[in-house]
Amino acid sequence: VGFSRSERYLRIYVMADHIPGDQYIYDLETYELIKLTNLFDTSELKSDMLVRSELIRYDSFDGTEIPAWIYRPAKQTWGKKAPVVIEVHGGPMAQQKAGYSPWIQFLVSRGFIVAAPNVRGSTGYGKSYYLADDQKWGEDPLQDVIYLKHYIADNYSEADTSRTTIWGGSYG
DSSP: OEEOTTSSEEEEEEEETTEEEEEEEEETTTTEEEEOOOHHHHSSOOGGGOOOOEEEEEEOTTSOEEEEEEEOOSSOOTTOOEEEEEEOOSSSSOOOOSOOOHHHHHHHHTTOEEEEEOOTTOSSSOHHHHHTTTTOTTTHHHHHHHHHHHHHHHHOTTEEEEEEEEEOSTTO
16 A cells, blocks of 8 residues: 555555455545456466465464464365465464465465464464463474364365475474
8 A cells, every 4th residue: 555645545465365466546536446457367367267265263382262264176186185385474473364375375286285374472462462482482383283284184175294394484
């Protein structure tokens, strides 16, 4: 979001996990919304190629509730189970959010289930949650990831958790 120097126009960027993003201008005098870009009209990428995420919550080893975003392939090959990629965000003082990720959408389009947890220590869930990984890096947050794998195995019959990998940048 940003205002023009004249303060008449508001620039808006709209994005979601299944929408790569488009720019709009809102005229505050005429109340007109003008779409400036349309990615789906100018590329080979089409909206039906992208999937929406699902927010889940699961219990970790000590009963702590951990939120995670799950992205599942729109089409599953009959009789084949999907390998799993668990993407852990950097930081650790950061947060996974629903939003367009070309990497996640690429993996899902190739038949992978992608899970993106907000392990303890992530921001946005209160001070206690944020501080819950202090002096425990590689211990409790790692258990949160392991318990996510168990949750996926128990709740997604199309997942092949024997073929699970973990990926992330920085802390992840």
